[in-house]
Amino acid sequence: MxxxxxxxxxxxxxxxxxxxxxxxxxxxxxxxxxxxxxxxxxxxxxxxxxxxxxxxxxxxxxxGGPHFTFSPAVSFYVNCYSQKEVDELWERLSDGGKKGECGRLEDKFGVTWQIAPIELIEKLNDPDPQKAYRTMKSILRMGKIEIDRL
Incomplete structure (x- = not known):
């Protein structure tokens, strides 16, 4: 459990x-x-x-009724093992919702998700701070994360 x-x-x-x-x-x-x-x-x-x-x-x-709503301050981070998986989850979860930036989207119920390839965390944690910084700059220009642009 x-x-x-x-x-x-x-x-x-x-x-x-x-x-x-x-x-x-x-x-x-x-x-x-x-x-x-x-x-x-x-x-x-x-x-x-x-x-x-x-x-x-x-x-x-x-x-529970209309008393509370979702906020982008809390999201579900989904580790993806291929670009195909990123693409599929990005399209399916955002259907009826809103596509955002940096791999974030809001589904049709207002729940926020972060759809990211496992390579993203590896690159953001690179021992070379310049490489990590370049990765961060690249995702800031993306909606859906694209592995080949990291």
Whole structure:
């Protein structure tokens, strides 16, 4: 069991969001669904929370209503092992959302993701500070990260 699990607060879109994420990430599944008691259910929105896994990482989606919204101050960083994976996740997660800069995007539910090749971290941590700086400058000019431009 994962000790720390992100809990995503949705305005009654938890089911839609979970199914969207499950369609994108391999090795993903719903672990558990809990429901509001009938007295608390509103407008056929009876699902209270869904525990789910995305590629082995556990998340909780909570239907809490309009009280809170997502912020780009918190994002999910996705390590990609090829440009093909970067391209696919970038397009699929941003569908209906907003493409940003430096590998960041906001999905159609307002959740922010950072889609990056594993080479990015290696290059940003290069022992030569000039090489690391050049990498940082290059990603500042990109939307989707492109490995061959690092």
């Amino acid at each position: 994962q000790k720390i699990n992100p809990c995503l607060w949705f305005n009654y879109q938890a089911e839609e969001a979970v199914h969207f994420y499950l369609s994108i990430f391999k090795n993903s599944k719903i672990v558990n669904t809990s429901y509001y008691p009938e007295k608390k259910a509103t407008a056929n929105k009876t699902v209270m929370s869904i525990t789910f896994e995305l590629d082995g990482n556990t998340f909780i989606a909570f239907n």
